[in-house]
Amino acid sequence: SSLFSKRTTKLKHLIQSKELEFIMEAHNGLSALIVQEAGFKGIWASGLSMSAQLGVRDCNEASWTQLLEVLEFMAERTTIPILMDGDTGFGNYNNARRLVRKLEERGIAGVCFEDKIFPKRNSLGDGAQELANIQEFSNKIKACKDHQRDKDFQIVARCEAFIAGWGLDSALERCEAYRKAGVDAVLIHSKKSDFTEIEQFLKAWNNRLPVVLVPTNYYKTPTEEFRKNNVSLAIWANHNLRASVKAMQDTSKQIFERQNLLGLDQIASVKEVFRLQNEKGLEEDDKKYL
Numbered sequence: 001s002s003l004f005s006k007r008t009t010k011l012k013h014l015i016q017s018k019e020l021e022f023i024m025e026a027h028n029g030l031s032a033l034i035v036q037e038a039g040f041k042g043i044w045a046s047g048l049s050m051s052a053q054l055g056v057r058d059c060n061e062a063s064w065t066q067l068l069e070v071l072e073f074m075a076e077r078t079t080i081p082i083l084m085d086g087d088t089g090f091g092n093y094n095n096a097r098r099l100v101r102k103l104e105e106r107g108i109a110g111v112c113f114e115d116k117i118f119p120k121r122n123s124l125g126d127g128a129q130e131l132a133n134i135q136e137f138s139n140k141i142k143a144c145k146d147h148q149r150d151k152d153f154q155i156v157a158r159c160e161a162f163i164a165g166w167g168l169d170s171a172l173e174r175c176e177a178y179r180k181a182g183v184d185a186v187l188i189h190s191k192k193s194d195f196t197e198i199e200q201f202l203k204a205w206n207n208r209l210p211v212v213l214v215p216t217n218y219y220k221t222p223t224e225e226f227r228k229n230n231v232s233l234a235i236w237a238n239h240n241l242r243a244s245v246k247a248m249q250d251t252s253k254q255i256f257e258r259q260n261l262l263g264l265d266q267i268a269s270v271k272e273v274f275r276l277q278n279e280k281g282l283e284e285d286d287k288k289y290l
């Protein structure tokens with residue numbers, strides 16, 4: 001994928017290529033730029049992280065237009081593709097397909113929809129999880145594929161069968177229905193700490209479509225296992241959010257307790273913040289235009 005190809009085309013290559021690829025979570029313009037500067041070829045706009053940075057729960061408390069605003073800043077500061085965590089699509093097929101168009105208009109390269117009921121609950125929590133009707137969700141996928149304007153825009157169907165406590169047969173049946181509905185890839189999720197149920201799925205699935213994984217809970221699985229099992233894309237789903245939470249807690253606590261700003265060597269300099277904001281670009285433009 002060349003520097004000049006569209007972001008949708010770049011995401012398509014990341015997902016459709018035989019190689020295992022990685023995308024990293026971001027949740028605002030700044031973290032998106034940081035992910036790109038680290039070398040990642042794509043960004044996961046995590047629903048958990050975008051809602052958490054707004055201080056609300058990951059159960060559709062933030063509206064879809066509020067998330068669009070966040071995504072717009074992320075797209076503005078980056079050139080790599082962004083895959084949005086679109087949850088359940090914020091309603092039925094009509095709401096989901098309208099979101100697809102709005103994402104295309106804002107330079108977002110793809111969206112992932114999960115087969116649950118609106119309002120969704122985060123998959124890693126303890127609460128009960130209700131799955132969407134297979135036919136209804138398949139039609140939602142089909143409506144979105146029919147409605148997208150850019151043929152390379154990627155739609156990922158995320159199967160929550162394991163999360164909801166159903167077995168391999170249910171996961172396979174659902175993913176096969178979403179494949180037939182025309183989806184570009186499937187994401188199979190698990191909250192187990194080991195790789196067994198995912199590995200069983202991958203073997204049975206047998207590369208019918210590219211597979212995306214989110215190894216948040218089974219993070220001890222060697223990455224080589226994903227490669228061996230022909231995984232297409234691994235998502236490091238929430239680690240910038242979690243890193244920033246810890247850093248902000250430690251920093252706030254230290255400054256509160258000491259009532260001074262000494263010994264804060266681990267924080268970024270103001271100069272570095274200016275660099276990330278591209279202050280220099282404005283200084284140069286001021287010389288031309290002011």
Ligand code: SPV
Nearest residue numbers: 046047048085123124237
């Ligand atoms: C997210 O990052 O918001 C996800 C992945 O959907 S999970 O939190 O595991 O549900």
Ligand code: MG
Nearest residue numbers: 046047048085
């Ligand atoms: Mg999510």
